[in-house]
Amino acid sequence: MLLEYATPLTFIALGAIFAYSFYAVLIAGQLSLGQAGFASLAAFTGASLAPSADDVGDVPALLIAVVIGMTVGAVAAVVLGLPTMHLRGVFLAIATLGFAEAVRIVLLNQEWTGGAQGLGVPRVLTVGMAWTALAVVAYWFWRMGRSRYGRALEAIREDELAARSMGIDVGRHRLAAFVTAGAVAGLYGVLYAYYVRLIAPGDFDFVAAVEGLVTAVVGGSTMFLGPLLGSGFQTMIPEIQRAVGVEAGWIRPFIASLLLLVVILFLPGGLASLIPRRSRMPTSDGDGGHRGARLATRRHPAAGETVATLAGLGKEYGGVHAVRDIDLEIRGGEVVGLIGPNGAGKTTLVNMISGLVPPSSGSATVLGVSIGRTPVHKLAGAGVSRTFQHSKLFNRLSALENVLVGGHLVSRPTFLRRLLWLPSARRDERAALEHAARCLHRVGLGDLAGKRASSLSYGDQRRLEIARALASDPSLLILDEPAAGMNHVEAAKLSALITSLAADGLTILFIEHNVGMVLETCTRVVVLNFGEVIASGTPDEIAANPAVIEAYLGTQDDEPLTGAVAEGTADDPTGGAGVNAPAGAVTNVDPSAAGTLEPPDTTSRDAT
Numbered sequence: 147m148l149l150e151y152a153t154p155l156t157f158i159a160l161g162a163i164f165a166y167s168f169y170a171v172l173i174a175g176q177l178s179l180g181q182a183g184f185a186s187l188a189a190f191t192g193a194s195l196a197p198s199a200d201d202v203g204d205v206p207a208l209l210i211a212v213v214i215g216m217t218v219g220a221v222a223a224v225v226l227g228l229p230t231m232h233l234r235g236v237f238l239a240i241a242t243l244g245f246a247e248a249v250r251i252v253l254l255n256q257e258w259t260g261g262a263q264g265l266g267v268p269r270v271l272t273v274g275m276a277w278t279a280l281a282v283v284a285y286w287f288w289r290m291g292r293s294r295y296g297r298a299l300e301a302i303r304e305d306e307l308a309a310r311s312m313g314i315d316v317g318r319h320r321l322a323a324f325v326t327a328g329a330v331a332g333l334y335g336v337l338y339a340y341y342v343r344l345i346a347p348g349d350f351d352f353v354a355a356v357e358g359l360v361t362a363v364v365g366g367s368t369m370f371l372g373p374l375l376g377s378g379f380q381t382m383i384p385e386i387q388r389a390v391g392v393e394a395g396w397i398r399p400f401i402a403s404l405l406l407l408v409v410i411l412f413l414p415g416g417l418a419s420l421i422p423r424r425s426r427m428p429t430s431d432g433d434g435g436h437r438g439a440r441l442a443t444r445r446h447p448a449a450g451e452t453v454a455t456l457a458g459l460g461k462e463y464g465g466v467h468a469v470r471d472i473d474l475e476i477r478g479g480e481v482v483g484l485i486g487p488n489g490a491g492k493t494t495l496v497n498m499i500s501g502l503v504p505p506s507s508g509s510a511t512v513l514g515v516s517i518g519r520t521p522v523h524k525l526a527g528a529g530v531s532r533t534f535q536h537s538k539l540f541n542r543l544s545a546l547e548n549v550l551v552g553g554h555l556v557s558r559p560t561f562l563r564r565l566l567w568l569p570s571a572r573r574d575e576r577a578a579l580e581h582a583a584r585c586l587h588r589v590g591l592g593d594l595a596g597k598r599a600s601s602l603s604y605g606d607q608r609r610l611e612i613a614r615a616l617a618s619d620p621s622l623l624i625l626d627e628p629a630a631g632m633n634h635v636e637a638a639k640l641s642a643l644i645t646s647l648a649a650d651g652l653t654i655l656f657i658e659h660n661v662g663m664v665l666e667t668c669t670r671v672v673v674l675n676f677g678e679v680i681a682s683g684t685p686d687e688i689a690a691n692p693a694v695i696e697a698y699l700g701t702q703d704d705e706p707l708t709g710a711v712a713e714g715t716a717d718d719p720t721g722g723a724g725v726n727a728p729a730g731a732v733t734n735v736d737p738s739a740a741g742t743l744e745p746p747d748t749t750s751r752d753a754t
């Protein structure tokens with residue numbers, strides 16, 4: 147019975163293995179078509195260099211060829227990956243496709259490959275061997291999925307910049323994913339060669355690459371069973387059509403393509419999205435009643451110790467001086483509020499401090515690291531953690547998973563230990579889960595741990611970003627407009643949270659348009675206008691500072707800032723008070739009202 151289906155079953159296994167080589171990079175958000183080239187190189191070198199099956203036996207010959215092929219695939223991936231890893235999306239697809247085509251043409255013109263005639267290889271692979279190999283590959287990706295490494299790849303796929311800010315070395319992770327793809331494609335190439343009896347360079351052409359990609363996409367790239375489901379679907383649809391008597395010709399491929407279209411249109415997450423995803427939950431409630439191990443912690447600067455020193459820091463975009471000549475010192479335990487009208491340069495300044503944007507002039511040292519050439523993940527490693535003006539959550543991950551990624555820097559790698567089922571890996575994963583749950587509870591989101599980040603309300607998304615930033619146990623926490631979109635009550639709660647974090651010794655720098663909240667929460671306020679610091683001092687000093695009042699109200703004759711901010715609209719940015727404020731200015735014309743003023747932002751930014 148099984149023998150009757152041996153051929154389709156073997157092709158399902160082979161197709162799934164090839165699709166896993168695409169899945170390996172799709173989970174990190176990379177679109178590559180180079181796998182056909184890796185498979186081709188592996189198939190020809192493996193089959194040519196491995197000893198003959200007659201001399202050493204079938205299985206040893208195949209195993210040696212597999213080792214050669216996977217090594218060749220991985221090395222080719224490094225060679226191709228090093229110069230192309232900075233490419234994204236369609237550019238990476240084109241570059242890798244170019245590589246695969248170059249390999250095909252070179253191999254086509256070699257004598258040792260048999261050229262267009264192809265190379266004869268003994269059939270050694272059985273259906274059992276093919277499925278054993280598939281089981282090993284699927285096991286690899288299954289164990290990877292819930293490891294620290296697997297989470298990092300998912301985070302890169304969801305939002306690369308946020309992943310960098312969580313301390314993930316994106317370049318290294320993307321290259322590792324690419325090398326895995328090379329090795330798995332190499333495995334496929336060798337197994338294919340030892341099954342079909344005759345291989346030709348044309349077997350690994352553009353069409354083969356697209357088929358592998360389609361299989362992975364149809365199966366789904368967010369769950370490890372995806373490639374297997376995709377390959378089963380792709381292989382069995384024609385078989386089923388044949389069995390029910392749909393004759394060859396245009397009908398069969400037409401129906402198969404139509405079904406493919408239906409899956410892609412109605413199941414954007416692929417067939418695997420039909421399988422319910424078990425969301426990770428901590429074993430304890432995370433509110434302090436936990437018993438698991440704690441994660442690594444870092445030494446934080448003591449109160450009054452220098453955290454950041456900025457000297458003459460400036461940033462110019464073309465002719466626009468976003469920030470100019472800023473001297474600033476931030477000390478341990480301070481809560482520094484950064485305020486100023488829209489376009490004053492606040493976000494640009496914190497982007498420089500967190501390493502996202504290099505300064506055009508001046509210098510700065512943050513937690514002992516000088517900014518400029520230091521990559522974002524290294525600054526995160528030094529203890530800088532941040533939220534973004536426009537939420538940069540990992541939308542398809544749950545709230546808890548978002549915070550788990552935030553804990554990347556303080557948790558231990560678990561993937562290799564998970565492969566071996568070592569209890570220490572389970573312990574470390576539990577510790578990471580409980581740490582994430584504690585962070586969620588700290589911001590009041592404990593009950594929403596299993597919810598997808600994209601399904602949370604705007605205010606909860608802001609809080610989730612804070613929980614994620616806290617998870618790295620930062621020394622300097624930077625919050626970019628954390629209260630944006632929050633109502634009066636939520637903003638008051640956030641203010642209490644910031645105060646309690648500062649009481650724990652955390653140094654906080656935050657941008658906020660809600661001046662009332664800033665004056666209430668901060669130990670020091672720095673005011674920017676047109677990229678320059680126009681005032682710095684205690685909340686009381688700032689509230690009475692004429693230069694600040696002028697920057698906000700456009701006149702020096704008005705009352706001092708009182709700690710509350712008028713609600714306004716883009717049409718009436720003064721909150722209806724009729725004050726002649728500069729466009730986008732935050733006003734305090736109605737001290738009884740609270741809220742933020744958010745005129746439409748038309749600035750184009752790489753990182754905000």
Ligand SMILES: Nc1ncnc2c1ncn2[C@@H]1O[C@H](COP(=O)(O)OP(=O)(O)OP(=O)(O)O)[C@@H](O)[C@H]1O
Pocket residue numbers: 463466467468486487488489490491492493494495535747749750751752753
């Ligand atoms: N990537 C960029 N390219 C060009 N100009 C930029 C870029 N980022 C910021 N700017 C400009 O730099 C100036 C300061 O912008 P920035 O976003 O830092 O101000 P902000 O005080 O944070 O404003 P908001 O309160 O609206 O967020 C603005 O004039 C803005 O248009």
